[in-house]
Amino acid sequence: MSPPGIKSERAVRFDGSRLAIEDVSSLSRREREAELGTTSDFRQRITRGAEFLDRLLAEDGNIYGVTTGYGDSCTVSIPPDLVAELPHHLYAYHGIGAGRFLTPEETRAVLATRLASLTQGVSGVGLGLLTQLEQLMRLDILPLIPAEGSVGASGDLTPLSYVAAVLCGEREVWHRGEKRPAAEVLAQHGLKPLKLRPKEGLAIMNGTSVMTALACLAWERAEYVSRLATRLTAFNVVASAGNAHHFDEALFALKPHVGQQRVAARLRQDLASERPSRNEQRLQDRYSLRCAPHVMGVLEDALPFFRAQIENELNSANDNPLIDPDSERVLHGGHFYGGHIAFAMDGLKNAVANVADLLDRQLALLVDTRYNHGLPSNLSGSTGPRAAINHGLKAVQISVSAWTAEALKQTMPASVFSRSTECHNQDKVSMGTIAARDCLRVLELTEQVVAAMLIAARQGVTLRRRIAQETGLSPSLASMQADLEQRIPLVVEDRALDKELQVLLGAIRAREWRLYEA
């Protein structure tokens, strides 16, 4: 069954109909293709907006960002003969991004997210601009977008200036694995550089599309981390001879958090075997096992809430001013303010980092003979005289501690660091793009923890079976253990595990294990 939101057709249609996170993420992986709405209703609506704007201009209307300077400079009137040049100035002076470049996946998600906003049909842009954006996506011409320099209200002005510039044949792109001048690549495909119409610079840049695109990708990764962490917890209960009864259905019926109940149900499914594990010496496990549903349940319960916020932003008109082609009104406001995404990303990174910490605590118990109920120190697979020189997963645990600490350190909320900027026009801002970047970094570190835990789980279960042959595995754990045994040779003699870790990370990102799907 496809996750909710996944449509079966290959094209993702941009015509103002509602999009899901999965539409953006599948476009980011080039599994599907972007298609601009083709109906005459849609096209006429777009054209009406642009024509209304033209008429207003001809009638000497005073429109922010069209006949005025930008932001706090809105008190500056633009002489009519310079109005046409104004949009090009907007992306020119915002060419001050820095830091890493967004990855190709992230960049595709940004293009999709911006197109989703502009095709709401209230930005006053022409069909030419929408078509050029669609072409960038179809031909995979990816603006090089520096990740840093957005305060996340006034939208993602600076990073989106790189999209605007490329549409106009300026700055640089990634195309077929090469970094090249945008002008050259547009020419190669017979695309003419855009000449922006009045307001089109603002329409491209004055919105939340970078943070929202990153949020879509982060949400999907977090959702998979949640499933994997649940599976790993089940493995760790078995490996450490823990108690399956902590996840009892009647017990969880008494605490009605739906996501938490879902985690407990998944653990019950994974731990259901003819010989459910029960530690006779220790009736209650330590919290990292016993309270695992209470930690992962926070993430599970938060995910649907965050999905709603992210998808509302994705399906919003988030620039300013908005041009309503039906009522023929110009609406001046602040929809470029990314407060919801900022909050979602600050919250998501917190919930995900807590899962990394949970797994780190589980590993700390597994490698330590004082807590692991009979397993060898550091989960070493080596026996006999050679056991003395082998160190098992000692360094794996140290790395997991480092990655967890770094993930936890990233959880400082970004949204509370608003600062007044741009001559106090932007005196309260969201910092949503910083929150989204933090969240992706937390996910990267947490996925490393998860990859290491896959090694530990495979090792721990094998070693438990050495000492307790009767250890029963449920069908789901048995088949995943068999899969992991294929991927990860048992660690007996010390060896470098970094390459294996990278392969596992690739498998995590490709969602190679189907977990708890109906």
Ligand SMILES: N[C@@H](Cc1ccc(O)cc1)C(=O)O
């Ligand atoms: N987001 C601002 C516009 C703006 C654009 C560019 C800037 O450099 C500054 C502000 C507004 O709509 O009010």
